[in-house]
Amino acid sequence: YKLSDSFVGPSWLTGFDHIAIEDPTHGRVNYTDQAFAVAQNLTFVSTDTIVMRADSWTTLDPSGPGRNSVRIQSKNKYTTHVLVLNARHMPEGCATWPAFWTTLTDNWPANGEIDIIEGVNDVSPNQSALHTTSNCTMSATTMAQTGNLVSTDCNWEVNYNAGCGVQVDKSLSYGPDFNAAGGGWYAMERTSTYISIWFWSRNDASVPAEVKNGSGAVSPATWGTPYANFVNNSCDFASHFGPENIIINLTLCGDWAGNDSVYPSTCPQTCIDHVNNDPASFKDAYWDIASLRVYE
Secondary structure (H helix, E strand, C coil): CEEEEEECCCHHHHHEEECCCCCCCCCCEEECCHHHHHHCCCEEEECCEEEEECCCCCCCCCCCCCEEECEEEECCCECCEEEEEEEEECCCCCCEEEEEEEECHHHCCCCCEEEEEECCCCCCCCEEEEEECCCEECCHHHCCCCCEECCCECECCCHHHCCEEEECCCCCCCHHHHHHCCCEEEEEEECCCEEEEEEEECCCCCCCHHHHCCCCECCHHHCCCCCEEEECCCECHHHHCCCEEEEEEEEECHHHHCCCCCCCCCCCCCHHHHHHHCHHHHCCCEEEEEEEEEEC
């Protein structure tokens, strides 16, 4: 695979759009456009950094809009490709629901959805998942992977749209532990027959040099066994996946993080009240990304 797109520093602002839409997952957020995000320092770029954060200074009117946050989407769409994300920090804290994923929102779920990083309320480990239309399932017996398959039906219409999910088998893959270790790398290879995902923490001695150094070409076949390896044995990828944009976002509460059965009893108040009343609690609710490289 040869490097086709490299998002580092200012190129994030030209290669991605800020998507100022009502949150489809019903979070207590107000997604802002790029001009506002940059002016309010919700989005900050330097030569080798993009930071995307939630507002951590405003107490909200319960009857007004949600907490300002950021959702960005790549201008380009991809099919067969490799992604390598080098992240130093991901959003953490009660009520947070960060995600790094790919889909085509205009044709969801027909074009499929691939969640690479996703979690809520600092609950580790990270879980990657596919969400599709019907007749797409996974089986641990056919998936050569190190992670743990926790749900097998990718159909968005069953099991409350849990999708077919695989949990990372390595520590430091999500939330405060990921951040305390200085972050790390997530990589995904998508082909017509499999979708594989790898994770290496910042000080993992096994991270491939081409991943660590941002090479001009990569060979995922040399990276070792992925933690997630979705295969097409009982899922026709051609009819369940199409061209997809890359999306990185942070929502708060919503259908998953704010669910009464999911929001931890150790977190303050109710999820919505916490978001409304405790702005300083969201000082660590930010992405700090060194680079995202796409190979085709």
